[in-house]
Each structure stands twice: as structure tokens, then as C-alpha cells.
Amino acid sequence: MTTPIAAIQSVRLDDDNDVLVLLDQTLLPNEKVFLQLSTVEEVWDAIYHLKVRGAPAIGIAAAYGIYLGVKQVKADTYVELAVEFEKIKHYLASSRPTAVNLFWALKRMEDRLKQEADKSIAEIKQALKEEAETIREEDEQVCLAIGEHALSLLKPGWGLLTHCNAGTIATAKYGTALAPIYLGQERDYHFSVYADETRPLLQGARLTAWELQEAGVDVTLICDNMASIVMKEGKVQAVLVGCDRVAANGDTANKIGTSGLAVLAKHYGIPFYVCAPLSTIDLECASGDDIPIELRKSEEVSTQWYEKSMAPANVKVYNPAFDVTDHELITAIVTEKGIAYAPFKKSLAELMGKEG
Structure with a gap:
């Protein structure tokens, strides 16, 4: 029985439960297991150990990962939040040195953080979530366009x-x-x-x-x-x-x-x-x-x-x-x-x- 290609979603955010849901690619083809990652360390491990892989998927996972990490940060000011953001960014960047999408996504999240500097902490965190979601949505459109050109x-x-x-x-x-x-x-x-x-x-x-x-x-x-x-x-x-x-x-x-x-x-x-x-x-x-x-x-x-x-x-x-x-x-x-x-x-x- 075949599966519609749209039905396979390997990277998604479950914001209500504060988790990144990933298809564990290390277990395929024998097991289809979706991991629920709640910490930055778990996201780093998933990227490094190829549980999530492929340049675009890595970028999407990193964007969601840095959002979830920042979401858990207790900060009263933008400066305090930005300091913690920088730590998380550098940590996630160390997971795969060759994949430019990883750094691209983290830089894009950083740019969004800076754009929201005059907002409340809650508004900044919401903006980071929106940016990560946009990265995923844009990738879908990018892949479709690449497919049309290649075809x-x-x-x-x-x-x-x-x-x-x-x-x-x-x-x-x-x-x-x-x-x-x-x-x-x-x-x-x-x-x-x-x-x-x-x-x-x-x-x-x-x-x-x-x-x-x-x-x-x-x-x-x-x-x-x-x-x-x-x-x-x-x-x-x-x-x-x-x-x-x-x-x-x-x-x-x-x-x-x-x-x-x-x-x-x-x-x-x-x-x-x-x-x-x-x-x-x-x-x-x-x-x-x-x-x-x-x-x-x-x-x-x-x-x-x-x-x-x-x-x-x-x-x-x-x-x-x-x-x-x-x-x-x-x-x-x-x-x-x-x-x-x-x-x-x-x-x-x-x-x-x-x-x-």
C-alpha cells in the first residue's frame, strides 16, 4: 500500500506540549518512530546522530530547536534573553559543521530576534515561533519549485x-x-x-x-x-x-x-x-x-x-x-x-x- 507523499512529515512542532517531533531516520526502514524532543541537548543529539538529516530538515529542526530553547528561558529583559539565545545558537551550530542550512536557519532566527528587540519577552518568543514555522512553510514551496524546474x-x-x-x-x-x-x-x-x-x-x-x-x-x-x-x-x-x-x-x-x-x-x-x-x-x-x-x-x-x-x-x-x-x-x-x-x-x- 502506497503512502501519499504529503502524509510523511518528518519535522514538526508540537508547541502545546513543548516538543519537536522528528521521524527518527536511523530506525528506518524497519521502524517508523517519531521522537518527541523537549530539550536543546536532545535536538543537538538528533542532528549530530542523523536522526534528522538532509540540509533543509536540519535547518528546520534547528529553528524549532532554538525556539523551544528560548521558550524555556526565564528572562526579564531583551539583553538577558539575547545572551541565552547566543549560547543556544552556538551550541546547536556545533552539531553539523558542513550543513550550511543549519547556520542559515540559526542566523535567520537571530535576525528575527534582533528585529523584535523592542517587544516584550512573550512577543519575542512568539515571533521566533512564527519565524521557525515560516522557515518550514517556505521550504515546502522551495522544494516544489525545485521539482518543477528539475522536471x-x-x-x-x-x-x-x-x-x-x-x-x-x-x-x-x-x-x-x-x-x-x-x-x-x-x-x-x-x-x-x-x-x-x-x-x-x-x-x-x-x-x-x-x-x-x-x-x-x-x-x-x-x-x-x-x-x-x-x-x-x-x-x-x-x-x-x-x-x-x-x-x-x-x-x-x-x-x-x-x-x-x-x-x-x-x-x-x-x-x-x-x-x-x-x-x-x-x-x-x-x-x-x-x-x-x-x-x-x-x-x-x-x-x-x-x-x-x-x-x-x-x-x-x-x-x-x-x-x-x-x-x-x-x-x-x-x-x-x-x-x-x-x-x-x-x-x-x-x-x-x-x-x-
């Missing part, structure tokens, strides 16, 4: 390949890289989707394959190292991936393994599309060389998914969570405002309203 690049019946999870559970709704797939599903495009399992945390296997299957999409799971053969066999006509950060020159950071797909797509002459909300574009970051790459614990590679260790004891493990795809390998970057093509330094600046 214009695709043809009915195509085979599509995606990596990691850039779907509805990674956003407010629709997803980014999966948005055109869902829109195509509604419009009888009959896409065939190949989902990389995405090692070492298997987001493609556990999350993308799960949500696409739930929605009735024709999805086939492949191991990461099978991407080349399905491309060579002509089963893939386009690659669609999400993104955690876009540098000013068009270099993009996404889940580890993405850059390898771009190299393969270039070799086989397959278009490689990055679906990126404007909030992930960092014009202050000149190139991918300036994007911090999160290194994660070795257990994710050696022991986490196995009854017994699949690696020799004490062997060194290199486990970067992301890699950077060179802009020269990217066919286009699809945003809610339109599609950016090379030269990306110019086209991205134009989309951000910073040209000239």
Missing part, C-alpha cells in the same frame, strides 16, 4: 540515478533531488529510479528506497559500486543529487560518494544535476577547498552494521561524511529561482541577486 530537464520514461537521500523526509515536503521524481509520479512520467545504497550509513538503502517505494515509484536499489555498470548499460539518462553546500564557483559538497558519480556521469555523457535550495549557496565560500568536511567515527565503517566487525581490530579508518564535486563535472544546479549553468560564479550570483 523540465527530464523526459518521461527516463532512468534516473540518485545518491543518499534528498527526499521528502530530508525536507519539509517533496525533497530536492527527489522532488521531480514525485512530481513525475503524479504526472505519469513513469521514471525508473536507481538508488545508491550510500555507504557507510546506507541512507539510499534505508531511506530513499523506503520512501520511493512507499510512494509507489519504480525504484531499484544498487550498491554504490554498481553505478558504473547501470550507466554503461544505458539504464540511466540523468543523475539527480542533493547538496549540503554550494560554493561561489559551483563546487558542491554532498554525501560521500557523490563526486565519484559525477566523474562516472561525465565519462558516460550523462547529465549530472545538483538540486540545491538557495539557502545552501554560500557565496562567501570561494570554492570547495573552503568547505569543512566532517569526519565521523570509525565504527560506522567497521562495526555499526554488522554482528561482528568487518575490519581488522584497530585498523585505521578514514570516514569523511561528505566529498566535494568539482563544478566542471556538474551539468546544472537547480534552485527554486531557476537553473544555473556554467559559468556558475556568474549564474549563482545572479540567482542570489548579487550580480555585479
